[in-house]
Amino acid sequence: MHKDFEKIKSAYQGTKSEIIPILQDIQSRYGYLPEEVMEEVSGFVGVSKSEVFGVATFYSQFRFTPQGRKHVMVCKGTACHVSGADKIMEGIERHLQIKEGEVTFDMEYSLESVGCLGCCALAPCAMVNGEIKSNISLKDVKRLFKRKN
Ligand code: FES
Known part of the structure; x- marks a missing residue:
């Protein structure tokens, strides 16, 4: 489990409606959405990984690759x-x-x-x-x- 995701998680209940704010927090922490953290989101909110990816790809604000300096x-x-x-x-x-x-x-x-x-x-x-x-x-x-x- 990612240490930073532990921290992010503590501000949420783990419900499906929280996916977007959780993803926003992850992106502001990592600069993008790392695949292994997305997997943890899936377990936390109780929806499939593909559904979490589906939500993330719908919004152009989310990135799936890290940014350079x-x-x-x-x-x-x-x-x-x-x-x-x-x-x-x-x-x-x-x-x-x-x-x-x-x-x-x-x-x-x-x-x-x-x-x-x-x-x-x-x-x-x-x-x-x-x-x-x-x-x-x-x-x-x-x-x-x-x-x-
Ligand atoms: S087209 Fe407007 S800034 Fe490039």
């Missing part, structure tokens, strides 16, 4: 798309040697795509730990996303 969200909204967001994403994937939805081996970067970040005039853009990187070109990728090795 720097979480990169590449905008694929319309303005960024027409400004070459796909090429930027490919360039970042090549540079970081991960695919969208993955995390680098050293846990430094994780990568995902998102809808409009709300700064279309600065397209194409991305957000790194809440900070906007604007007018990104392929040439910027190495500088913006430095690797340790």
Whole structure:
């Protein structure tokens, strides 16, 4: 049993209606929903593991992979798309040697795509730990996303 899940559990009764707040607590503790903790949730609230996963996958707020120390969200909204967001994403994937939805081996970067970040005039853009990187070109990728090795 995960020690942290023990703590999270103590605030709940173990009923089915508590699944979402429990998952929210787990995600804020771990940064994502680890599979083995999901199994423990299933036992705790008395529903099958697939049902717990079903609830979690329904809500886009939940993640199933860990985040890197720097979480990169590449905008694929319309303005960024027409400004070459796909090429930027490919360039970042090549540079970081991960695919969208993955995390680098050293846990430094994780990568995902998102809808409009709300700064279309600065397209194409991305957000790194809440900070906007604007007018990104392929040439910027190495500088913006430095690797340790
Ligand atoms: S489409 Fe990328 S910021 Fe709006």
